[in-house]
Amino acid sequence: xxxxxxxxxxxxxxxxxxxxxxxxxxxxxxxxxxxxxxxxxxxxxxxxxxxxxxxxxxxxxxxxxxxxxxxxxxxxxxxxxxxxxxxxxxxxxxxxxxxxxxxxxxxxxxxxxxxxxxxxxxxxxxxxxxxxxxxxxxxxxxxxxxxxxxxxxxxxxxxxxxxxxxxxxxxxxxxxxxxxxxxxxxxxxxxxxxxxxxxxxxxxxxxxxxxxxxxxxxxxxxxxxxxxxxxxxxxxxxxxxxxxxxxxxxxxxxxxxxxxxxxxxxxxxxxxxxxxxxxxxxxxxxxxxxxxxxxxxxxxxxxxxxxxxxxxxxxxxxxxxxxxxxxxxxxxxxxxxxxxxxxxxxxxxxxxxxxxxxxxxxxxxxxxxxxxxxxxxxxxxxxxxxxxxxxxxxxxxxx
Amino acid sequence: xxxxxxxxxxxxxxxxxxxxxxxxxxxxxxxxxxxxxxxxxxxxxxxxxxxxxxxxxxxxxxxxxxxxxxxxxxxxxxxxxxxxxxxxxxxxxxxxxxxxxxxxxxxxxxxxxxxxxxxxxxxxxxxxxxxxxxxxxxxxxxxxxxxxxxxxxxxxxxxxxxxxxxxxxxxxxxxxxxxxxxxxxxxxxxxxxxxxxxxxxxxxxxxxxxxxxxxxxxxxxxxxxxxxxxxxxxxxxxxxxxxxxxxxxxxxxxxxxxxxxxxxxxxxxxxxxxxxxxxxxxxxxxxxxxxxxxxxxxxxxxxxxxxxxxxxxxxxxxxxxxxxxxxxxxxxxxxxxxxxxxxxxxxxxxxxxxxxxxxxxxxxxxxxxxxxxxxxxxxxxxxxxxxxxxxx
Numbered sequence: 001x002x003x004x005x006x007x008x009x010x011x012x013x014x015x016x017x018x019x020x021x022x023x024x025x026x027x028x029x030x031x032x033x034x035x036x037x038x039x040x041x042x043x044x045x046x047x048x049x050x051x052x053x054x055x056x057x058x059x060x061x062x063x064x065x066x067x068x069x070x071x072x073x074x075x076x077x078x079x080x081x082x083x084x085x086x087x088x089x090x091x092x093x094x095x096x097x098x099x100x101x102x103x104x105x106x107x108x109x110x111x112x113x114x115x116x117x118x119x120x121x122x123x124x125x126x127x128x129x130x131x132x133x134x135x136x137x138x139x140x141x142x143x144x145x146x147x148x149x150x151x152x153x154x155x156x157x158x159x160x161x162x163x164x165x166x167x168x169x170x171x172x173x174x175x176x177x178x179x180x181x182x183x184x185x186x187x188x189x190x191x192x193x194x195x196x197x198x199x200x201x202x203x204x205x206x207x208x209x210x211x212x213x214x215x216x217x218x219x220x221x222x223x224x225x226x227x228x229x230x231x232x233x234x235x236x237x238x239x240x241x242x243x244x245x246x247x248x249x250x251x252x253x254x255x256x257x258x259x260x261x262x263x264x265x266x267x268x269x270x271x272x273x274x275x276x277x278x279x280x281x282x283x284x285x286x287x288x289x290x291x292x293x294x295x296x297x298x299x300x301x302x303x304x305x306x307x308x309x310x311x312x313x314x315x316x317x318x319x320x321x322x323x324x325x326x327x328x329x330x331x332x333x334x335x336x337x338x339x340x341x342x343x344x345x346x347x348x349x350x351x352x353x354x355x356x357x358x359x360x361x362x363x364x365x366x367x368x369x370x371x372x373x374x375x376x377x378x379x380x381x382x383x384x385x386x387x388x389x390x391x392x393x394x395x396x397x398x399x
Numbered sequence: 400x401x402x403x404x405x406x407x408x409x410x411x412x413x414x415x416x417x418x419x420x421x422x423x424x425x426x427x428x429x430x431x432x433x434x435x436x437x438x439x440x441x442x443x444x445x446x447x448x449x450x451x452x453x454x455x456x457x458x459x460x461x462x463x464x465x466x467x468x469x470x471x472x473x474x475x476x477x478x479x480x481x482x483x484x485x486x487x488x489x490x491x492x493x494x495x496x497x498x499x500x501x502x503x504x505x506x507x508x509x510x511x512x513x514x515x516x517x518x519x520x521x522x523x524x525x526x527x528x529x530x531x532x533x534x535x536x537x538x539x540x541x542x543x544x545x546x547x548x549x550x551x552x553x554x555x556x557x558x559x560x561x562x563x564x565x566x567x568x569x570x571x572x573x574x575x576x577x578x579x580x581x582x583x584x585x586x587x588x589x590x591x592x593x594x595x596x597x598x599x600x601x602x603x604x605x606x607x608x609x610x611x612x613x614x615x616x617x618x619x620x621x622x623x624x625x626x627x628x629x630x631x632x633x634x635x636x637x638x639x640x641x642x643x644x645x646x647x648x649x650x651x652x653x654x655x656x657x658x659x660x661x662x663x664x665x666x667x668x669x670x671x672x673x674x675x676x677x678x679x680x681x682x683x684x685x686x687x688x689x690x691x692x693x694x695x696x697x698x699x700x701x702x703x704x705x706x707x708x709x710x711x712x713x714x715x716x717x718x719x720x721x722x723x724x725x726x727x728x729x730x731x732x733x734x735x736x737x738x739x740x741x742x743x744x745x746x747x748x749x750x751x752x753x754x755x756x757x758x759x760x761x762x763x764x765x766x767x768x769x770x771x772x773x774x775x776x777x778x779x780x781x782x783x784x785x786x787x788x789x790x791x
Binding site for chain 1: 404407408411412414415418419422423624625626628629630631632633634635
């Protein structure tokens with residue numbers, strides 16, 4: 001079910017017939033020569049699909065089309081031949097550890113950075129040749145907040161509205177609507193620097209909506225927020241998508257966040273897309289294998305029991321959650337029975353043992369062969385599904 | 400991208416920058432304090448002319464004759480009128496040397512032993528002035544003033560003797576001893592004054608500094624904070640961003656320039672001889688000639704810190720080599736040649752001509768053309784550089 005990249009990079013060009021002037025549309029691979037016949041006068045000829053240019057009318061239902069996108073900084077390749085599509089109206093997640101290249105992709109799509117290879121269209125416009133057209137249709141919530149601390153919330157919104165040429169009347173109405181959306185009317189005329197981080201981020205998100213963008217880019221929108229603000233921002237993202245049909249592309253290093261919000265997820269590592277599908281389909285990648293994870297409760301848990309378990313060949317990782325709970329990841333047949341047997345020989349009193357549904361974390365582990373680097377994230381508040389509504393809260397299948 | 404849009408966007412960015420600036424009390428205070436310090440500082444550290452007052456000078460009269468005492472009496476009489484020296488006594492050269500080494504005096508006068516006998520045998524009487532080599536500025540002044548005073552004393556003596564010995568009238572005697580006399584006349588009224596000289600240069604310099612430090616700071620700060628991305632993702636011309644920033648910094652620099660102008664006129668008695676409109680036009684032209692350089696450095700440097708360092712390195716030679724504090728003619732020839740490659744040289748020269756000498760546009764035409772040239776050439780290089788730097 002992973003996106004076919006050949007399909008992803010098929011692009012559409014308009015050609016004018018040299019005899020009768022009729023405009024015909026053909027699609028093909030970038031740079032591909034095609035033999036065509038004019039539908040109205042029957043002239044035969046050869047056309048060449050332009051390299052990387054895509055027709056400006058995005059009737060094909062894709063908000064974003066990326067073909068072989070590349071970005072190198074000197075010797076370091078941050079984004080390495082990435083191709084994918086984002087459909088209109090969906091929430092698309094780019095999931096990966098810090099430094100995987102997520103932000104670089106976003107920056108290129110937002111016309112902030114020029115690709116060193118490949119091409120992409122956003123809202124039907126080429127990100128290099130029609131950068132200003134792209135800018136009209138997008139909003140960006142970057143990792144760093146785009147707001148001026150000494151200005152009030154309203155002044156900030158006004159400034160950006162002005163840059164999008166919104167006339168006074170519409171702009172004021174729009175600002176009131178947006179403030180209402182995040183219940184910040186009361187604070188409209190307070191300076192940003194007096195706000196809490198959560199309030200700042202709410203204003204920062206609506207600032208990106210001033211121009212009613214078709215596509216909203218969110219780069220780590222919950223980074224550094226407390227759990228309550230995180231939940232609020234996630235809810236806001238859902239509402240923006242549901243109420244206005246805004247296409248949203250968001251990056252995160254938090255598996256749970258991508259799982260909760262995104263319809264489809266692209267997993268990115270070392271600048272490459274390693275998998276792209278719906279959350280459910282991605283998880284099937286793992287469940288079809290011998291990998292499984294178990295949560296075990298042992299009332300008299302002792303270190304020797306854990307070292308005994310660890311010595312089993314099929315145990316890939318063992319984490320003690322609290323004094324009586326263990327999470328074990330395994331790779332092999334009959335792991336469930338073998339673990340129970342091992343525990344019993346060590347006189348462990350097993351109170352509960354359940355097979356956990358695979359998480360995106362397992363998918364990531366499976367695809368990259370290592371844990372997501374989120375555990376060493378610089379930001380403990382937002383790190384990981386451990387506190388979030390991750391899989392452990394969900395009803396688990398017990399065999 | 401119409402011109403109207405570019406201007407409108409840049410005005411909004413300028414509005415934002417000024418609003419931000421006005422919200423910071425510390426920055427507002429600095430805006431006024433900086434030019435104030437600048438003027439007051441220069442007022443105190445630079446000599447305000449070639450005169451001395453109440454300077455400690457030791458006098459060693461080693462002459463035993465009558466003429467030595469007459470000389471001392473004459474010197475005292477003059478000093479009582481002008482108050483230029485605080486005279487103390489020393490025994491001889493060694494005594495003066497000790498006092499100089501102890502920093503008790505700034506210089507000394509020695510009347511040699513044979514002073515009276517020389518004069519009485521119709522020879523010249525020598526007076527020695529002892530100078531402090533550790534303080535060249537002071538030495539030069541003392542040397543100048545004392546020589547002048549002593550020569551004048553000698554002339555007076557000569558006139559007096561001609562009058563008495565040969566019965567020549569005082570007027571006749573004066574014309575014999577001093578056949579030439581000099582009087583100075585400026586082309587505008589008033590005495591030359593160091594502030595008059597330095598104020599135009601400081602105005603040009605402060606406007607330059609505001610732009611050269613303010614512009615890279617304003618842009619690299621926003622780059623570091625990430626707010627620049629907000630402007631770069633908006634469908635506006637890159638030109639609007641730089642134009643808005645330039646406008647905001649220009650207004651800031653002009654405000655400081657005017658504070659200096661005001662201080663110079665009110666506190667330091669500077670008179671603006673030329674048209675004030677021409678002065679304003681020249682200040683704006685100065686800004687124009689520097690904008691390109693500011694943008695260029697902004698494009699080259701990615702961090703605020705680097706930008707500031709590069710700025711400082713470039714600014715100091717410009718400050719001191721452009722004739723702001725000292726006339727260009729005081730510098731060695733190769734330095735003068737170098738100074739002619741700095742736009743600040745022309746800005747200072749033009750402002751000085753207009754403010755001090757009351758020059759009109761044709762008189763500063765060359766400077767105006769050169770400043771416009773500098774501005775255009777630098778902008779032609781800088782704007783494409785900036786556009787490229789913004790999409791790295």
